[in-house]
Amino acid sequence: MTIDQILDNIYILPENSKLVIKDYITEKKHPKGYILLNTNKVEDSIYFLKKGIVHAYINSINQKITFWFGKEGDPVISMRSYVANQKGYEEIELLEDCELYEINTQNLQDLYEKDIHIANWGRKFAEKELIKTEERLISKQFRTATERYKEIIRDNPDLLQRVQLGYIASYLGITQVTLSRIRADIK
Numbered sequence: 001m002t003i004d005q006i007l008d009n010i011y012i013l014p015e016n017s018k019l020v021i022k023d024y025i026t027e028k029k030h031p032k033g034y035i036l037l038n039t040n041k042v043e044d045s046i047y048f049l050k051k052g053i054v055h056a057y058i059n060s061i062n063q064k065i066t067f068w069f070g071k072e073g074d075p076v077i078s079m080r081s082y083v084a085n086q087k088g089y090e091e092i093e094l095l096e097d098c099e100l101y102e103i104n105t106q107n108l109q110d111l112y113e114k115d116i117h118i119a120n121w122g123r124k125f126a127e128k129e130l131i132k133t134e135e136r137l138i139s140k141q142f143r144t145a146t147e148r149y150k151e152i153i154r155d156n157p158d159l160l161q162r163v164q165l166g167y168i169a170s171y172l173g174i175t176q177v178t179l180s181r182i183r184a185d186i187k
Contacts, residue, residue, distance in 0.1 A: 001073045003101050006048045009073060011124035017117040024107045028100045036100075037078050037092040042085060045102050047076040052098030053162050056090045057170070064091075066170040068136065069159055076100065079129060095163055145172045146182050153186075 003025055007018060027050070030036065036054065037043050049072050056068040067090075070076050078088030082105055112119040139148055149172060152159055159168065169179040 001050055003048065003050070006050075006073050006101065007121070010128060011121040013117050013121055017115050017121075020115060021103070021108075021111060021118055021121070024111065025101050025103050028102050030094055030098055030100070032094055032097050034094045034098075035091055036076060036094060036098075037088060037090065039089060039091050040087045041081075042087050043078040043081040044106065045104050046082060046108070047103075048101040049074050049076060050099040050101055052094060052096040052100075053159075054092050054094050054098065055163070055167055055171075056092045058090055064167075064170065066167045069156070069163065069167075069171065071156075071158070071162075075125070075129065077129070079133075081105070083126070095167070140173065145174045145178065146185070148172050149179070149182050150186070 003022060004018070007013060007021065013021070028047070036047065037056075039059065049070055051072060053069065053071045054076055055066045056070070057064040057066045059065075070092075076092055078090065078092075080086050080088050108118075108122065112122050139151065143151070149168075152168065165179060166176055169176045172179065174182075
């Protein structure tokens, strides 16, 4: 996915503003297994996935608890670092070799001060991320694991081919055995 498509999916910028923000964006490549964001660190960059898939997780006793997947076009960010300049609580690991667009958070904050269009883009960015977080929370709190699995099938079927079932089970808050039963019942 191109950076123009990603920026436009958040909020359409005038061409001059888009050119300004793109001047601060660099491309990065990292291999599968690379930890992009670390727990207990104030992250100084945000990323957008050009190609690949990642998951966010929290380390619990002897296991990773996945709470988010990101794929092409998605932002990869520690919202706590971005909004409050505080240490994040999550780790984000690449589940495939990834190509990413990176922008330094401070540079982006400076652009917000200088360009109202970029500031509006940033507001829309934060609003959309808030809605996604709210939707995940509501889904986790009020839907069964089977309903949430069916949401994955409906909304992100490619996850089932690209992500280990253990991570999907963790995301659903169930064991792999329970996930196997749900998969068998659905077929």
